[in-house]
Amino acid sequence: MVAIDGPVGAGKSTAARELARALGFDYLNTGAMYRAVAVAARYIGIDDCTADSRLQQLLDSITITCAGECVLLNGKDITGEISEPDIGDLASRLSARPVVRENLRKLQRAAGEGGGVVMEGRDIGTAIFPDAEFKFFLTADVRVRAARRFAELAARGARIKEAEVLAQLRERDERDQQRELAPLRQASDAIVIDSTELDVEQVVRAMLARLEHKRGTQAN
Ligand code: DC
Helix, strand or coil, rough: CCEECCCCCCCCCHHHHHHHHHCCEEEEEHHHHHHHHHHHHCCCCCCCCCHHHHHHHHHHHHCCECCCEEEEEEECCCHHHHHHEEEHHHHHHHHHHHHHHHHHHHHHHHHHCCEEEEECCHHHHHHHHHCEEEEEECCCCCHHHHHHHHHHHHCCCCCHHHHHHHHHHHHHHHHHHCCCCCCCCCCCEEEEEEECCCCCHHHHHHHHHHHHHHHHHHCC
């Protein structure tokens, strides 16, 4: 199990996907699972202020399937929808609700218990797999993260200003770090990689080098 945690826009998804490919591991983006719950909540007009029982009802009524880069909600492909900024925001707000975290925790534990998975999110190395063999905390300067996110959104034709993206990103990081249950934080035994001046290839290379180094020291 390789756990990769970190804030918004640090490049976790691309790095995790590439690392999984290099290792021949499965890849699981847990943020996409929270986003799928947000899409389901939005369909029926509920949000993070909704009562636990209603949220549980929603969670019981949906199936989330992560198939490589695609995410299916009740069998329907929602890969496009989950990348909307509004959905990221709602996912973050819903992820502060213990009832939501508890349901997704079970799915994530089941998906990773056999090993051979690169799992990325906010709490993988701290709460979901605290005994993961390898843990990375991937971060980058907040302005660089915002610029990357802005470029991604602009390429998809989104009408948004870079300053707005920066403000949203700061707000989401703050909320993810401040929530009571499984907040975003670096596990004490995580290897920190700062991608401010690195591209994806360099990040993956740095991760592979750390994995090989650790395996080498364990073998000796
Ligand atoms: O990684 P992402 O931006 O797609 O995640 C969307 C939100 O989901 C994020 O702001 C917080 C929440 N999340 C979480 O609380 N725990 C995770 N392991 C992954 C995501």
